[in-house]
Amino acid sequence: MTVSSDPTVKRILGIDPGSRTAGYGIVEEHGNKLVAVGFGAVKPPTTGDVNQRSKYLFEAFAELIAQYNPSEVAVENVFFAENARSALMLGQARGAAILPALISGIPLHEYSALQVKKALVGGGRAEKDQVALMVCRILGIREIPKPADVTDALAVAVCHIHSAPMKRRMARA
Numbered sequence: 001m002t003v004s005s006d007p008t009v010k011r012i013l014g015i016d017p018g019s020r021t022a023g024y025g026i027v028e029e030h031g032n033k034l035v036a037v038g039f040g041a042v043k044p045p046t047t048g049d050v051n052q053r054s055k056y057l058f059e060a061f062a063e064l065i066a067q068y069n070p071s072e073v074a075v076e077n078v079f080f081a082e083n084a085r086s087a088l089m090l091g092q093a094r095g096a097a098i099l100p101a102l103i104s105g106i107p108l109h110e111y112s113a114l115q116v117k118k119a120l121v122g123g124g125r126a127e128k129d130q131v132a133l134m135v136c137r138i139l140g141i142r143e144i145p146k147p148a149d150v151t152d153a154l155a156v157a158v159c160h161i162h163s164a165p166m167k168r169r170m171a172r173a
Contacts, residue, residue, distance in 0.1 A: 011037065013070035013101070014157025015061070016149045017078060017094035019050070022057055023149030026068045027139065027157040034158060036139040038068060039150050042097075050089055054096040062100035073101040074109045074160035076116060076152060111159050116152075119159035131155050 009028055016023035025039040042060040044053035075098055078090050101108050114124040120134045132144045132151040138158055145151055 010072065010161065011068065011070045012157040012160050013064065013068060013073045013106075014153040014155070014160070015073065015075040015097050016152035016156060017075060017090065017097045018149055019053060019089040019093035020044070020046070021147055021149045022061075022093065022097050023147070023151070023153035024061070024064055025150060025154030025157050026064075026070060027154060027161065029161050034139055034161060036141055036154060039145055039154055041147055041150055050092060054092050057093055057096040058099055061097050062103075065100050065104055065106065070101075070106060072107045072109060072160065072164075073098065074111060074156045076156045077110045077112045109160050109164070111156055111163070115163070116155050116159040119162045120155055128152075 009030060011026060011028050014023075014025040014027065020043070022042045023039075024042065026037040028035045028037050042057060044056040044060075075094070078094055098108060111119075117124050117126040117131060120126070120138070121130050128148055128151075129144075132148065132155075135141070135151045135154045135158060136144055139154065145154070
């Protein structure tokens with residue numbers, strides 16, 4: 001993927017962190033139009049310990065950053081886990097996924113699932129399929145990407161593009 005030579009084009013890497021599957025989506029803003037440049041899922045091997053999975057996630061996201069050269073990264077905040085062990089594993093996976101951006105000095109922005117749903121669908125109680133359909137409509141994608149982690153990552157990127165101007169105005173005020 002070539003990097004756009006137009007400095008006004010923003011390229012956002014959206015991340016939906018997960019220890020088994022982490023979704024990613026790269027979205028560019030061209031004026032009023034949003035374009036999905038790339039998307040997919042990072043699936044660490046299920047064999048091996050959690051540290052090896054974290055290393056795999058770190059290396060995969062470092063490679064994505066090198067390949068797509070995003071100007072900013074948006075990540076979904078993780079606020080729910082079934083138990084303490086799951087929460088720890090998810091936190092470790094999240095850290096591994098965002099660390100390459102932090103090391104590279106790329107601005108990182110965090111959004112709750114509620115913020116993402118409101119930005120895309122208009123309501124925080126939207127179902128996953130509603131969000132996925134809106135992602136496809138906004139980005140001109142014909143089929144809903146699978147697994148759901150991918151559309152979640154694209155949704156976080158779109159949420160950031162829609163929310164960033166307001167966040168900047170509020171920071172200046």
